[in-house]
Amino acid sequence: MDLAYTPEQQAFRAEVREWMAANVPVGALVTLEREDGYRQHVAWERRLASGNWGMVTWPEAYGGRGLDLIQWLIFEEEYWRAGAPNRANQNGIFLLGPTIMEFGTDEQKARFLTPMAKGEVIWAQAWSEPGAGSDMAAIASRAVRDGDHYVLTGQKTWSSRAAYADWGFGLFRTEEGSKRHKGLSFLLFDLNAPGITRRPIRQLHGDTGFAELFFDEVRVPVANRISGEGEGWNVAMATAGFERGLMLRSPARFQATAARLVELCRAQGSRVSPGAREAVSAAWKGAQAYAYNTYMVASRIIAGGHIGAEASLNKIFWSELDRAMHRTAMQILGAAAELRHFADGEVNAWLEGYIFSLSGPIYAGSNEIQRNIIAERLLGLPRQGAG
Amino acid sequence: MDFRLTEDQRALVDGVREFLSGTHGAEVLRALDGEPTRRSSAIAASLVEMGLPGLMVPADQGGLGLGTVEAVLIAIEAGRAGLSEPLIDGAFVAAPLLTNAGGQDALLAAIASGEARVALQHPANPWVADLDGATHVLSARAGGLLIGTAAAQHPADSVDPLRRLSKPVTVAGTPVAGSSDDLLNRAALMAAAQALGAADAMLALSVDYAGTRQQFGEPIGAFQAVKHHLASATVAIEFARPVLLRAACAVEHGEAHASVHVSHAKLAACDAAVAMAETAIQVHGAMGYTYEVDLHFWMKRAWAMAGAWGDRAFHLSRIDAAVIGGAIPVGPAETFA
Numbered sequence: 164m165d166l167a168y169t170p171e172q173q174a175f176r177a178e179v180r181e182w183m184a185a186n187v188p189v190g191a192l193v194t195l196e197r198e199d200g201y202r203q204h205v206a207w208e209r210r211l212a213s214g215n216w217g218m219v220t221w222p223e224a225y226g227g228r229g230l231d232l233i234q235w236l237i238f239e240e241e242y243w244r245a246g247a248p249n250r251a252n253q254n255g256i257f258l259l260g261p262t263i264m265e266f267g268t269d270e271q272k273a274r275f276l277t278p279m280a281k282g283e284v285i286w287a288q289a290w291s292e293p294g295a296g297s298d299m300a301a302i303a304s305r306a307v308r309d310g311d312h313y314v315l316t317g318q319k320t321w322s323s324r325a326a327y328a329d330w331g332f333g334l335f336r337t338e339e340g341s342k343r344h345k346g347l348s349f350l351l352f353d354l355n356a357p358g359i360t361r362r363p364i365r366q367l368h369g370d371t372g373f374a375e376l377f378f379d380e381v382r383v384p385v386a387n388r389i390s391g392e393g394e395g396w397n398v399a400m401a402t403a404g405f406e407r408g409l410m411l412r413s414p415a416r417f418q419a420t421a422a423r424l425v426e427l428c429r430a431q432g433s434r435v436s437p438g439a440r441e442a443v444s445a446a447w448k449g450a451q452a453y454a455y456n457t458y459m460v461a462s463r464i465i466a467g468g469h470i471g472a473e474a475s476l477n478k479i480f481w482s483e484l485d486r487a488m489h490r491t492a493m494q495i496l497g498a499a500a501e502l503r504h505f506a507d508g509e510v511n512a513w514l515e516g517y518i519f520s521l522s523g524p525i526y527a528g529s530n531e532i533q534r535n536i537i538a539e540r541l542l543g544l545p546r547q548g549a550g
Numbered sequence: 551m552d553f554r555l556t557e558d559q560r561a562l563v564d565g566v567r568e569f570l571s572g573t574h575g576a577e578v579l580r581a582l583d584g585e586p587t588r589r590s591s592a593i594a595a596s597l598v599e600m601g602l603p604g605l606m607v608p609a610d611q612g613g614l615g616l617g618t619v620e621a622v623l624i625a626i627e628a629g630r631a632g633l634s635e636p637l638i639d640g641a642f643v644a645a646p647l648l649t650n651a652g653g654q655d656a657l658l659a660a661i662a663s664g665e666a667r668v669a670l671q672h673p674a675n676p677w678v679a680d681l682d683g684a685t686h687v688l689s690a691r692a693g694g695l696l697i698g699t700a701a702a703q704h705p706a707d708s709v710d711p712l713r714r715l716s717k718p719v720t721v722a723g724t725p726v727a728g729s730s731d732d733l734l735n736r737a738a739l740m741a742a743a744q745a746l747g748a749a750d751a752m753l754a755l756s757v758d759y760a761g762t763r764q765q766f767g768e769p770i771g772a773f774q775a776v777k778h779h780l781a782s783a784t785v786a787i788e789f790a791r792p793v794l795l796r797a798a799c800a801v802e803h804g805e806a807h808a809s810v811h812v813s814h815a816k817l818a819a820c821d822a823a824v825a826m827a828e829t830a831i832q833v834h835g836a837m838g839y840t841y842e843v844d845l846h847f848w849m850k851r852a853w854a855m856a857g858a859w860g861d862r863a864f865h866l867s868r869i870d871a872a873v874i875g876g877a878i879p880v881g882p883a884e885t886f887a
């Protein structure tokens with residue numbers, strides 16, 4: 164156990180810090196959940212890519228820097244320390260990219276990864292359906308083989324980024340009459356293809372970060388299938404592992420929120436209740452614990468280990484931490500918490516963040532599902548009705 | 551930067567876990583609970599044979615010369631086993647302090663050989679643990695440290711049947727170099743480690759019980775409500791573990807904010823352990839409310855560790871002062887500040 168950064172790691176930190184200081188936009192961007200804000204965020208993605216900072220852990224061949232996970236953590240710390248914007252490219256970075264690296268063909272890697280790293284193609288996920296949320300094996304959307312193409316029919320919902328993004332990925336039933344996990348395939352599709360209709364969904368905060376997707380005989384080349392026909396479930400489970408685990412929520416982001424909360428608490432002085440004050444300390448403790456744990460997992464992975472059901476521990480921890488931190492901020496703000504904008508016109512980011520944090524325990528597999536995974540796969544408890 | 555245990559550390563943990571599971575176990579704890587002294591000279595001798603009292607004693611004085619991380623790992627195992635003998639305070643707190651103080655070679659050698667046993671006294675504790683049978687007391691009552699002798703007096707009952715308490719005493723002895731804060735931090739770190747080990751043990755007992763106890767025709771562990779209790783406890787335990795190791799490194803290297811990290815570790819581990827105890831008794835149902843199952847030894851150790859070496863209010867106030875007060879830098883690039 165050696166918790167000191169190497170001179171190389173320190174030099175890397177200095178390099179990131181310098182680039183961020185020179186390039187991070189001054190002033191907050193409009194929210195990513197609105198079309199104008201989305202365009203601003205895509206412009207930022209391209210700026211990051213121009214500095215070769217889009218996908219730092221990816222191989223250089225695909226526009227990355229080939230960095231290890233400790234360097235990734237350092238990059239993330241400097242990214243959030245600099246107050247850089249949320250990533251429009253999140254689904255690509257954390258979900259699809261790692262999936263293509265693990266399961267894609269060389270041709271698919273060449274075709275999809277580099278444009279992703281450059282911010283030229285922004286991806287939306289199409290996981291859920293009206294009848295298949297946390298129970299993803301209930302997927303009903305179909306893909307029927309027709310020569311070199313699949314013909315897609317059905318509906319996806321709550322698809323993050325899908326209102327504005329360029330391409331999407333999701334599971335479709337390629338074997339007629341198949342049940343549950345069997346007969347599913349993982350497909351990539353152009354969101355502007357004929358037959359796709361996008362209907363933006365207005366979320367709790369009033370903006371349209373989600374969309375419903377309707378597929379009416381959409382033709383998708385077979386070459387857009389990741390892994391084998393009928394192998395989609397295994398691929399999706401790996402993707403979900405990336406989503407729950409290490410990658411989706413970097414600790415630095417929560418440390419940044421905790422630091423803002425500490426500032427808010429200091430600014431409000433003696434009007435902060437003892438309970439809220441304790442919750443502010445708890446925010447720091449939680450964000451630090453999440454960071455240590457992530458460094459620990461990263462160290463293990465660098466040494467050849469894998470992240471398995473432990474990913475569910477992470478998902479529960481960060482989602483509940485994020486909600487608790489924003490709830491605490493709302494309590495400290497008191498009557499001002501209900502304002503969409505403060506008197507000086509500044510967006511009430513704590514309110515926006517609180518509303519967003521409420522989605523954390525739901526998406527990427529609800530926390531109830533995560534607790535089942537922990538109980539059954541980590542603790543070895545029996546499944547109900549099994550015995 | 552490598553936040554993993556080394557192979558040597560893992561081997562040490564495995565060896566000690568196996569050894570303690572042989573010398574302890576619930577039947578042994580039950581038998582000791584019936585003894586007036588609660589102690590076993592045979593177990594004490596076996597600890598010496600294993601080299602544990604000398605873990606942190608320098609090799610020149612007959613010890614193993616290992617560091618705070620190793621001591622924390624062994625303290626976790628002590629908590630997991632429900633260790634009955636007073637090992638931790640003398641071997642993992644007093645020994646490194648006496649080593650740093652200098653001039654205590656003979657005493658350190660006696661600690662390593664098991665001839666000397668040092669109890670600890672500090673204003674953070676209203677009671678002194680395991681003073682009976684101790685040959686020395688390291689006392690932090692006068693701001694600095696004092697090593698000497700004293701007799702136990704006015705024993706107090708602990709909820710933990712294997713823990714023996716005495717009122718604070720007047721120590722006759724000589725000052726040694728060192729700070730009372732350092733003593734408190736090391737002892738609080740070890741209390742946190744024991745609490746975490748107890749939590750591990752309670753989780754294992756509860757999972758085992760939930761997997762076998764049948765109700766409504768199924769093991770109760772098949773029910774989602776029971777699963778979710780145990781999963782939540784697992785999250786708390788697993789996120790306390792790296793905090794504890796991070797604090798061990800801070801103490802080992804004398805980092806500027808070591809006391810903040812110790813307080814974090816004490817809160818994380820003891821909060822997890824107390825929550826685990828409540829979960830464990832819920833999972834065990836009425837059986838958990840009795841001496842019939844083994845759970846109670848570990849629940850009681852967790853409660854004892856939660857209050858000892860700075861209670862929750864004390865450690866919360868240290869975090870509050872440092873984090874909100876601004877003594878420690880907070881934010882994304884300050885993970886290891």
